[in-house]
Amino acid sequence: MTMKKTVQNNVNITNFPQKFRQDFAIIAGWVGLGSKVLDLGCGDGELLQFLRSCLEVKGYGVEKDDANWLACMQNGSNVIQMDLEDGLSVFEDRSFDTVILSQTLQAMHNTEEIVQEMLRVGREIIVTFPNFGYWRNRLQITGGRMPVSKILPYQWYDTPNVHLCTINDFDEFCKNHKITILERCVITDTKAVSFMPNLLGNLAMYRLKAQ
Amino acid sequence: MQENNSVGIVAAQTAHFNSPLTLKSGAVLPQFDLVYETYGTLNADKSNAVLICHALSGTHHVAGKYSGDDKYPGWWDNLIGPNKPLDTNKFFVIGVNNLGGCHGSTGATSINSATGNPWGSQFPVLTVEDWVTSQTLLADYLGIQQLAAVVGGSLGGMQALQWTIAYPARVRHALVIASAPNLTAQNMAFNEVARQAIITDPEFHSGDYYAHGVVPRRGLRIARMLGHITYLSDDVMDEKFGRKLKQGIQYSFDAEFEMEFYLRYQGDKFAGEFDANTYLRMTRALDYYDPALAFDEDLSLALRKVEAQFLVVSFTSDWRFSPARSREIVKALLDNELTVSYAEVTAAHGHDAFLMPDAHYHNILRSYLSNVQV
Numbered sequence: 001m002t003m004k005k006t007v008q009n010n011v012n013i014t015n016f017p018q019k020f021r022q023d024f025a026i027i028a029g030w031v032g033l034g035s036k037v038l039d040l041g042c043g044d045g046e047l048l049q050f051l052r053s054c055l056e057v058k059g060y061g062v063e064k065d066d067a068n069w070l071a072c073m074q075n076g077s078n079v080i081q082m083d084l085e086d087g088l089s090v091f092e093d094r095s096f097d098t099v100i101l102s103q104t105l106q107a108m109h110n111t112e113e114i115v116q117e118m119l120r121v122g123r124e125i126i127v128t129f130p131n132f133g134y135w136r137n138r139l140q141i142t143g144g145r146m147p148v149s150k151i152l153p154y155q156w157y158d159t160p161n162v163h164l165c166t167i168n169d170f171d172e173f174c175k176n177h178k179i180t181i182l183e184r185c186v187i188t189d190t191k192a193v194s195f196m197p198n199l200l201g202n203l204a205m206y207r208l209k210a211q
Numbered sequence: 212m213q214e215n216n217s218v219g220i221v222a223a224q225t226a227h228f229n230s231p232l233t234l235k236s237g238a239v240l241p242q243f244d245l246v247y248e249t250y251g252t253l254n255a256d257k258s259n260a261v262l263i264c265h266a267l268s269g270t271h272h273v274a275g276k277y278s279g280d281d282k283y284p285g286w287w288d289n290l291i292g293p294n295k296p297l298d299t300n301k302f303f304v305i306g307v308n309n310l311g312g313c314h315g316s317t318g319a320t321s322i323n324s325a326t327g328n329p330w331g332s333q334f335p336v337l338t339v340e341d342w343v344t345s346q347t348l349l350a351d352y353l354g355i356q357q358l359a360a361v362v363g364g365s366l367g368g369m370q371a372l373q374w375t376i377a378y379p380a381r382v383r384h385a386l387v388i389a390s391a392p393n394l395t396a397q398n399m400a401f402n403e404v405a406r407q408a409i410i411t412d413p414e415f416h417s418g419d420y421y422a423h424g425v426v427p428r429r430g431l432r433i434a435r436m437l438g439h440i441t442y443l444s445d446d447v448m449d450e451k452f453g454r455k456l457k458q459g460i461q462y463s464f465d466a467e468f469e470m471e472f473y474l475r476y477q478g479d480k481f482a483g484e485f486d487a488n489t490y491l492r493m494t495r496a497l498d499y500y501d502p503a504l505a506f507d508e509d510l511s512l513a514l515r516k517v518e519a520q521f522l523v524v525s526f527t528s529d530w531r532f533s534p535a536r537s538r539e540i541v542k543a544l545l546d547n548e549l550t551v552s553y554a555e556v557t558a559a560h561g562h563d564a565f566l567m568p569d570a571h572y573h574n575i576l577r578s579y580l581s582n583v584q585v
Contacts, residue, residue, distance in 0.1 A: 073552050074578045081555045090542040
């Protein structure tokens, strides 16, 4: 299997249209030009479409939901209908340059398994999740209520999010699972947060590989 | 509504081929006919042709009716027509009766010119590969170098897959629906029981029943009854028939449960219109198809020359061609970095779901086909 060489490129966040989700531009900066990308839980394929248009990636998505699957296919993406909880058995070891799990980790039941599967299939992986340690979440908990926000829009009784974690938790997870953190970017709205990220950042983004 | 987007009144045509065709088995057909239908208009570039490959008991009559009085349209009429998912305003659609079939193409019921009698037992055993080769000859005959798409369900899906393997430059898209890269032992076992039902029917006469003026009706009937059980899911059979009785318990072995009436009706209908020799050969073609065999059972290697783009579709309740089998095709396509989308449609109808007009399923096909360039 031939694979184009991964070229890390610097992408300026401000160059992209506002309609794209805040994390897309950072993900684009971590994905090589012309590389092969697998987007897990790809929704309607917006990220894949974005990466195709700016980086000419060869992209595949995985999506379980019928309506999302259809929208993704209509957007011109390759999309495989599968439940991520069942693993990634249709994908060979090291068959992708980058495997992405964007804001889906917290909704996975088999959290450890999906991360291990991503590390098996991808040379590198990108994982993003809402940081439960963000101060506004802490404030709501201090006020005696479960956090509800733009990034965590659910009530406690209808949330698909079963494995919420903080940045410190995920750092520890990586350490315990022998995962190398290549890069970490924490953002709040569209701004990067470097000071006290576990308190001030609401979206955590990691570029990882197996040790 | 159905009438507005129907292809309307259609007629079958026959293509005659005079050159001998050497089959995979080594047998040679000195000449043969393929009967086919077309819907829509072939464009000037001849780039909008879509071939429909039929399954075990299908025919070239895929859409439309032969006359206004026809009770039923072609077998995939819900898919094909103006503004339907496979839109005949855009595509030129071809339905063909497979070689060895019993609906007009040369088969066991045809006259063998060497003897002046029906071929019967002497008609060769055909393979999926042979069908595809004969279909390329039909494409040549129609002046079509490259198909926009090949579409098939079940055994038809195997033909679509085979097109992309054997003739990579001649097909741009393959829609492989409710299919598999080969049959499992259990699946072949159903075929074997069906064939045994036919072969052990005293009226089979070793396949030369035409000369005796009889047909092995009982065998065919049982074969079809067995088939129908495997085409439906447990749930849908339960929903459709449950334990319902027509007239209460009679303490007899006549049909009492509604399920029994259904199976007997389907069996009788089929035995009256399908040829037993053809049934044997169709099931054998299914059994033998195994493109990975020549590649150490490695399907990915078998597909390494494929260029076509794929849509693979399976149905959750299909246990005869289960989603897991479709995923094997998907994996092999992914291993070759081919363009592929895969849908696993939630459906109750088992294997038969591929013929049903489920809204989501039809949306999938409509969306995929609308992205196919012609």
